[in-house]
Amino acid sequence: MAHDHSHHDVEAMGDQRLLIAIVINMLLTLAQVVGGVVSGSLSLIADALHNFSDASSLLIAWVARRIGRQPPDAFKTFGYKRAEVIAALINLVTLVLIGLYLVYEALWRFYSPQEIEGWIVVIVAGVALVIDIATAMLTYSMSKNSLNIRAAFLHNVSDALASVGVVVAGSLILIYGWYWTDTVMTLAIAGYVLYQAATMLPLTIHILMQGTPENLTIDEIISSMEKVTGVCNVHHVHVWQIDEHHIALEAHVVITDFAQTEQVKMALKAELGQRFSIAHSTLEFEMTHCGETTR
Numbered sequence: 001m002a003h004d005h006s007h008h009d010v011e012a013m014g015d016q017r018l019l020i021a022i023v024i025n026m027l028l029t030l031a032q033v034v035g036g037v038v039s040g041s042l043s044l045i046a047d048a049l050h051n052f053s054d055a056s057s058l059l060i061a062w063v064a065r066r067i068g069r070q071p072p073d074a075f076k077t078f079g080y081k082r083a084e085v086i087a088a089l090i091n092l093v094t095l096v097l098i099g100l101y102l103v104y105e106a107l108w109r110f111y112s113p114q115e116i117e118g119w120i121v122v123i124v125a126g127v128a129l130v131i132d133i134a135t136a137m138l139t140y141s142m143s144k145n146s147l148n149i150r151a152a153f154l155h156n157v158s159d160a161l162a163s164v165g166v167v168v169a170g171s172l173i174l175i176y177g178w179y180w181t182d183t184v185m186t187l188a189i190a191g192y193v194l195y196q197a198a199t200m201l202p203l204t205i206h207i208l209m210q211g212t213p214e215n216l217t218i219d220e221i222i223s224s225m226e227k228v229t230g231v232c233n234v235h236h237v238h239v240w241q242i243d244e245h246h247i248a249l250e251a252h253v254v255i256t257d258f259a260q261t262e263q264v265k266m267a268l269k270a271e272l273g274q275r276f277s278i279a280h281s282t283l284e285f286e287m288t289h290c291g292e293t294t295r
Contacts, residue, residue, distance in 0.1 A: 082243050236251060
């Protein structure tokens with residue numbers, strides 16, 4: 001009970017950190033949009049949109065965390081853990097759309113350049129940099145065990161880098177009058193946003209498509225199971241991820257003696273758990289000649 005209480009406290013603390021990060025990022029987004037409109041800086045608005053996507057992803061992650069804690073029921077027998085994976089998919093698709101929009105706006109700005117107030121850009125982006133670093137610190141420890149929070153953390157780090165870029169662009173405008181640097185920086189931010197989405201989308205889709213975990217192979221699992229005493233053959237094997245941390249398996253196992261079914265089952269589950277971290281396995285036992293079975 002003490003362990004459960006401690007775990008609950010950690011989860012509650014994580015929720016509080018997320019809420020704080022959401023609020024300050026929403027306020028920052030508003031400030032950046034206003035600053036971008038007043039100064040005429042597209043890169044500042046681009047940074048604001050990127051920051052808004054981060055705030056939204058944190059909000060979605062917070063909701064998904066709460067949904068994911070719901071216990072299994074008659075409608076969701078595996079529980080609600082995949083809510084966080086779905087949230088990650090929503091966040092990443094949103095990032096792609098924002099990135100493409102920024103590319104469009106930046107290319108259009110080449111044909112229709114505007115005068116930019118460099119000081120406003122530098123000041124607002126400087127404030128954004130401080131807040132981005134603070135948000136990253138709030139989510140860093142949580143990012144180690146969550147795909148959603150890790151995505152949000154990486155977004156905050158990229159936001160900090162983008163803010164540095166915007167400060168540089170604003171400074172170049174002030175010193176040399178190089179207004180084109182604002183457009184170039186917008187394209188750089190958009191490229192980084194698209195890069196992030198491209199690196200994380202495959203893993204998210206792979207989990208939702210019930211793909212085999214990337215660090216496991218079916219042949220290796222079968223080979224390990226068939227080395228267990230009493231096992232003749234293993235076939236009809238399916239391995240998939242319920243969520244980022246939970247792996248499930250189902251398989252047909254041919255054994256030499258039905259009287260040893262319970263012992264063989266315990267040995268197989270121990271092997272799957274210790275070697276492959278598969279905690280949920282469904283095994284159907286058969287008894288026949290080894291030569292008659294196929295995979």
